[in-house]
Amino acid sequence: EAQVTQNPRYLITVTGKKLTVTCSQNMNHEYMSWYRQDPGLGLRQIYYSMNVEVTDKGDVPEGYKVSRKEKRNFPLILESPSPNQTSLYFCASSLLAGSLGNEQFFGPGTRLTVL
Amino acid sequence: KQEVTQIPAALSVPEGENLVLNCSFTDSAIYNLQWFRQDPGKGLTSLLLIQSSQREQTSGRLNASLDKSSGRSTLYIAASQPGDSATYLCAVMGDSGYALNFGKGTSLLVTP
Numbered sequence: 001e002a003q004v005t006q007n008p009r010y011l012i013t014v015t016g017k018k019l020t021v022t023c024s025q026n027m028n029h030e031y032m033s034w035y036r037q038d039p040g041l042g043l044r045q046i047y048y049s050m051n052v053e054v055t056d057k058g059d060v061p062e063g064y065k066v067s068r069k070e071k072r073n074f075p076l077i078l079e080s081p082s083p084n085q086t087s088l089y090f091c092a093s094s095l096l097a098g099s100l101g102n103e104q105f106f107g108p109g110t111r112l113t114v115l
Numbered sequence: 116k117q118e119v120t121q122i123p124a125a126l127s128v129p130e131g132e133n134l135v136l137n138c139s140f141t142d143s144a145i146y147n148l149q150w151f152r153q154d155p156g157k158g159l160t161s162l163l164l165i166q167s168s169q170r171e172q173t174s175g176r177l178n179a180s181l182d183k184s185s186g187r188s189t190l191y192i193a194a195s196q197p198g199d200s201a202t203y204l205c206a207v208m209g210d211s212g213y214a215l216n217f218g219k220g221t222s223l224l225v226t227p
Contacts, residue, residue, distance in 0.1 A: 033215065042219040043204070050213065058214065059116075090158065092215075102147055102208055104215060106159040 002027045004107035006091050012113045013081055021076045021110050023091030031094045031102070032074040033058065034066065036087040037109075043090070049074055081114040088112075117142045119207050121218035128195055129226055136190040136221045138205030143183050146208040150179050150190050153202045153220070162203075163190070167210075195225045 004025045013019055025032065033048035035058075045058030049068040063085055065077040074093075078085060091107040118141040128134055138148070147166045151159040163172045163179040165188065171180040178191040192199060205218040 031213075035215075035217075040219070043206075043217040045215060048213055056213065092159075102212060103161055103164045104149060104206070104208075105161065106151075108158040109156075 002105075004091055004093055004105050006089075006107040006110050008110060009108065010111050012115065014115050015082055016080050019078050019081060019112075021078075021089060021091075021112070023074045023076065023107060024072050025074075025091075025093040025105070026072065027093065027095070027105070028071065029093035029105075030071070030096050032068065033092050033104075034064070034074070034076050035090045035092065036060065036085075037090065038087050046076070046089075078112075081112075083114050086112060086114050117145075117207055117209055117214070117216040119205060119216050119218040121203075121205055121221050123221060124219070125222040125224075127224040127226065130195060130197060132195050132225075133191070133193050134195055134223075136192070136203050136205075136223070138188040138190070138218055140186045140188075140207045140216075142209070143186050144210040145183065146210055146212050148179075148181055148188050149206045149208070150177075150188075151204040151206060153204060155202075159204065192223075195223075197225050197227050199223060200225050 007022045034046040035043045037043045044060045047066040049055045089110045092104045122137045149164045150162040165181040176193040202220040202222045204220045
């Protein structure tokens, strides 16, 4: 089944404890991205990747890191989480970046709480 | 920066009604526009993707239109059902092909 998977689905952690949220897609998509969703603010793009080893900042990149060493995986790293990073996080992928017919497929989400 | 606005923010209709959800965007230089459905606590399900060169797309009871020059899109839902209750999100892909900007959604409740 074609899908985007995220792990963990739920995470409660404490301020300053490094964490990684994994994202994997099995559709051989080139483009992957991360979003956070907050009440009243909607979905905002954190980082995106056009292909392996190619990443760039979205609208709210502060406090996050990403890497794209393999085409299928795009982990989101919070090196020193803070309470304002408590949010619902989504990973997404699409076949190609910068082209027509660029349908985005989303993962199920990761609910992160930072105490 | 692209701003995407969805009106209304919330909508309640009786079952069977036809309804229209609106999405407007400030920068007409877009690659495509995508409508999503989000159920409470769940991920996003893609409903329709309209490329910038297209005027509309249809899938079952859903029809989405795009007027790029005026910065507007509408999602038409025919013969609404209680199972249509969800939040509907509009997302615009800028002409770089990399940045996806979302509206804040319309929360739809269809009552039996």
